[in-house]
Amino acid sequence: NAGVTQTPKFQVLKTGQSMTLQCAQDMNHNSMYWYRQDPGMGLRLIYYSASEGTTDKGEVPNGYNVSRLNKREFSLRLESAAPSQTSVYFCASSLDRGSYNEQFFGPGTRLTVL
Amino acid sequence: QQQVKQSPQSLIVQKGGISIINCAYENTAFDYFPWYQQFPGKGPALLIAIRPDVSEKKEGRFTISFNKSAKQFSLHIMDSQPGDSATYFCAAGESGNEKLTFGTGTRLTIIP
Numbered sequence: 001n002a003g004v005t006q007t008p009k010f011q012v013l014k015t016g017q018s019m020t021l022q023c024a025q026d027m028n029h030n031s032m033y034w035y036r037q038d039p040g041m042g043l044r045l046i047y048y049s050a051s052e053g054t055t056d057k058g059e060v061p062n063g064y065n066v067s068r069l070n071k072r073e074f075s076l077r078l079e080s081a082a083p084s085q086t087s088v089y090f091c092a093s094s095l096d097r098g099s100y101n102e103q104f105f106g107p108g109t110r111l112t113v114l
Numbered sequence: 115q116q117q118v119k120q121s122p123q124s125l126i127v128q129k130g131g132i133s134i135i136n137c138a139y140e141n142t143a144f145d146y147f148p149w150y151q152q153f154p155g156k157g158p159a160l161l162i163a164i165r166p167d168v169s170e171k172k173e174g175r176f177t178i179s180f181n182k183s184a185k186q187f188s189l190h191i192m193d194s195q196p197g198d199s200a201t202y203f204c205a206a207g208e209s210g211n212e213k214l215t216f217g218t219g220t221r222l223t224i225i226p
Contacts, residue, residue: 048212092157
């Protein structure tokens with residue numbers, strides 16, 4: 001079991017460029033999440049998908065879009081990157097919907113926007 | 115609006131000592147309080163969690179203390195070891211809600 005995998009590990013973008021962060025899990029989990037981690041800000045939820053076919057906004061959704069491609073995959077897209085989106089991005093999954101369920105995190109994508 | 119306040123931001127403890135990290139919350143609907151541990155270059159991982167029907171939960175050297183009336187909870191690491199050096203996040207969730215609200219993190223360093 002690979003758990004939660006994320007690609008790429010590192011990325012540098014210029015302002016205005018677009019990119020998609022990929023996330024996949026092999027644990028047959030129903031719920032998936034995208035967070036960003038910034039110094040002094042902790043982990044902030046961008047979007048989540050409680051189950052296949054559904055997505056909802058989190059705390060900081062502006063500038064991002066998501067796609068729950070299937071049960072395994074949940075991608076995060078930056079349409080027009082801005083320096084404020086420089087961050088470390090984590091994908092997570094949990095077996096079922098509901099905050100009681102343990103979230104399993106991927107290794108992260110470190111994104112720099114110049 | 116930060117719903118979960120965590121302190122201190124960083125903490126240095128001598129090997130063998132007790133590490134204490136505190137969190138306070140505002141939303142009385144929160145009823146699940148996990149702690150996540152994150153090593154450099156890795157994603158966070160669940161360490162220990164508590165629900166408010168108990169005031170304390172212990173797993174090995176790690177203990178969560180919970181004070182419902184004060185809306186505070188804390189992580190105690192007994193006999194702290196260099197391998198415990200990591201960033202610790204408290205979090206809070208409520209039943210019927212998909213989301214966890216995380217604290218801002220505490221960078222713990224255990225020195226020999």
